[in-house]
Amino acid sequence: MTQPIVEMKGISKSFVGNKVLNNVDFEVLPGEVHALLGENGAGKSTLMKILTGIHSRDEGEIYVKGEAVEFNNPKESEKAGIAVIHQELNIIPYLTVMENMFLGRELKYGKTGVTNTKKMKQLTKEYLQQLGIDLDPLALAGNLSVGQQQMVEIAKAISVNAEMIVMDEPTAALTDREIERLFEVVDRLREQEVGIVYISHRMEEIYRICDRVSILRDGEYIGTRDTKTVEYEEIIQMLVGRELGTLYPERDAEIGExxxxxxxxxxxxxxxxxxxxxxxxxxxxxxxxxxxxxxxxxxxxxxxxxxxxxxxxxxxxxxxxxxxxxxxxxxxxxxxxxxxxxxxxxxxxxxxxxxxxxxxxxxxxxxxxxxxxxxxxxxxxxxxxxxxxxxxxxxxxxxxxxxxxxxxxxxxxxxxxxxxxxxxxxxxxxxxxxxxxxxxxxxxxxxxxxxxxxxxxxxxxxxxxxxxxxxxxxxxxxxxxxxxxxxxxxxxxxxx
Missing domain, CATH: 3.40.50.300 (P-loop containing nucleotide triphosphate hydrolases)
Known part of the structure; x- marks a missing residue:
């Protein structure tokens, strides 16, 4: 059986006596797009913050490629190959694409302390080209569309050799064309054996791009299903814990003048x-x-x-x-x-x-x-x-x-x-x-x-x-x- 890139077992977390996660299991395989679903407040973000070292866990274990890990901050999880593309992108608008890509880890000429702009520009172009993106490394990030900014964030994840990328509501502010481009990039990453955690409320996207779906409800792990075989109604019932009935109410209002x-x-x-x-x-x-x-x-x-x-x-x-x-x-x-x-x-x-x-x-x-x-x-x-x-x-x-x-x-x-x-x-x-x-x-x-x-x-x-x-x-x-x-x-x- 393929070894997971990341495996989380029995994760529990409380804030001020309020248990927000209770004995949650979650894993991501190489080359897998794994949807993480749950209603608002179900614990998705908390689980990912524990994985990336923003929050500590109260109970449970985390393994990266079979080895137990303890991340104290996002820098440590990034070094282990885990990157996050947040819904509110971490792009600094007054810096260039290249400067955003290498922010905090600028390349230098030997021990001189002088920034190697030429090398960073070349690498930025290469990382973007891996995604099929043609962007000027010296373009101001604030002048890019949201979709282009998102591609810069994904390219940045590749540049730190991320083996797993968390994408939080990645299509929320994208145009239809940008969504298609994102899906193309996800397919490229899948071919490169990068694992992806895909958090979204859009069910049509889950069925389109994801291999498996794991569901949280009220801080508890409900189950994992294969998107090729699971029915939409089953996912909804797992999400809400009850038969939801018809999503759209019967339109019986009288239409007047x-x-x-x-x-x-x-x-x-x-x-x-x-x-x-x-x-x-x-x-x-x-x-x-x-x-x-x-x-x-x-x-x-x-x-x-x-x-x-x-x-x-x-x-x-x-x-x-x-x-x-x-x-x-x-x-x-x-x-x-x-x-x-x-x-x-x-x-x-x-x-x-x-x-x-x-x-x-x-x-x-x-x-x-x-x-x-x-x-x-x-x-x-x-x-x-x-x-x-x-x-x-x-x-x-x-x-x-x-x-x-x-x-x-x-x-x-x-x-x-x-x-x-x-x-x-x-x-x-x-x-x-x-x-x-x-x-x-x-x-x-x-x-x-x-x-x-x-x-x-x-x-x-x-x-x-x-x-x-x-x-x-x-x-x-x-x-x-x-x-x-x-x-x-x-x-x-x-x-x-």
Whole structure:
């Protein structure tokens, strides 16, 4: 039997008396892409931090190529051939590709202390070429796309002779083309016998690229399956510990009159956008990344200026120049990047939920603590936010619960229209179902929803109608009953 590159046995870990890992086993074989799955808070990150020396383990053993190891910091695990590509990339934008590649381990001319730039440039080019990537080693890293930055991180891992690479949500911010390139690179690494731990919530990627899948639930190891034979339903049941039932709720909201009408909307990023949004409707917006989907919706919310066109809500023209104009018109906007744009991570759950609602919980200019508490109690209950208390910092919540807080911020203003940009990105399947249920309930109350999503099953499962954006224009409008993944992709890539 092939000896694992890494083998973790009986790993347990507690923080302040709270057991976050209990007797967990995990292994990675040479040339294997091994998915590590679990709902937010299941213990995936803690397990990888123990492997790479960020956290110490309370119990258990770790073996690298059959030898017992004890890593005290990431430098030691890196020397043993283990590298991590974090979701938030460790690229320094004002340094070059080459400088990022050799940061902290610069090559010198003998004992002179003079940096050997020529050699580092040559090696950087070689490492990138091993991945099939053509990048200028002297290019400024901050000018690269996220996908290119990720390739630099992978090349850096190869440069330290990594035998195993951990990839944490590697496709979260990539375009479709960059995802394909990443998969090509993963296949190259597999051929070179590099083992990969692949952490992702996107099941289609797990089936596409991974050989095996191991599942954690509530800090415990549930099991390992071969992706070629395991059914999707079995993985879901292992993840959540119960039958999840149908992921997408039955759409039974009554669709009413036109709530919002957009005519001839044009800017530098999109052209001549025309569509209606009806009461109680979920309007899905699909298209490739970079097609202009988010930019159109940002204009409706006053984030982005428009050159021409008009917007009317309930038959009345509205002039939206800034987000406060949109809020006054009854529009809420859940942004794509919850950590950068949707939340103030250092503030509490209560403060985040009440931020857009300060007028409603204040008497004249004085905040009413009683009104604020009532508002937050109501939102937390409606959204089933799992937390230690209202004063807990929102950064301490799981991804799914953070997303509920972002949505809850806007529910407090009782919106007529709610724009959701990638509403379930980076959240586990259980939280996804809860968010879909929230969306369904809102439409029953007459709220109109625009949902941008890159996940085609989500677009098909939740939308009453679908707009497909191609290069800043509406490429197709599809009814729910007529839409298929093939039709959406055909329109998204420029087909009629």
């Amino acid at each position: 036109v709530k919002m009408k957009v005519e001839g909307l044009t800017s530098d990023a999109f052209h001549d956008i025309n569509f209606d949004l009806r009461e109680g409707e979920i309007l899905g917006v699909a298209g490739l990344m970079g097609a202009g989907r988010s930019e159109i919706m940002q204009s409706l919310f006053g984030y982005r200026a428009i050159e021409s066109g008009s917007i009317s809500i309930e038959g009345k023209p509205v002039n939206i120049k800034k987000p406060t104009d949109a809020i006054d018109a009854g529009i809420g906007f859940v942004t794509e990047d919850r950590k950068e744009q949707g939340l103030v991570l250092s503030m509490s759950v209560k403060e985040n939920l009440s931020l857009p609602n300060l007028k409603g919980v204040s008497h004249q200019t004085v905040l009413s603590e009683k009104s604020e508490k009532e508002l937050v109690d109501d939102l937390v209950k409606r959204l089933n936010v799992k937390m230690a208390g209202q004063n807990q910092e929102v950064r301490m919540l799981s991804g799914g619960n953070q997303q509920k807080v972002v949505i809850g911020k806007w529910l407090g203003i009782n919106p007529k229209i709610l724009i959701l940009d990638e509403p379930t990105r980076g959240v586990d399947v259980g939280a996804k179902k809860e968010i879909y249920h929230i969306m369904n309930e809102l439409t029953k109350q007459g709220v109109s929803i625009v949902m941008i999503s890159s996940e085609l099953p989500e677009v098909l499962g939740m939308s009453d109608r679908i707009l497909v954006i191609h290069e800043g224009r509406i490429g197709a409008e599809l009814k729910r009953e007529d839409a298929t993944q093939e039709k959406i992709m055909y329109a998204a890539t420029g087909g009629e």
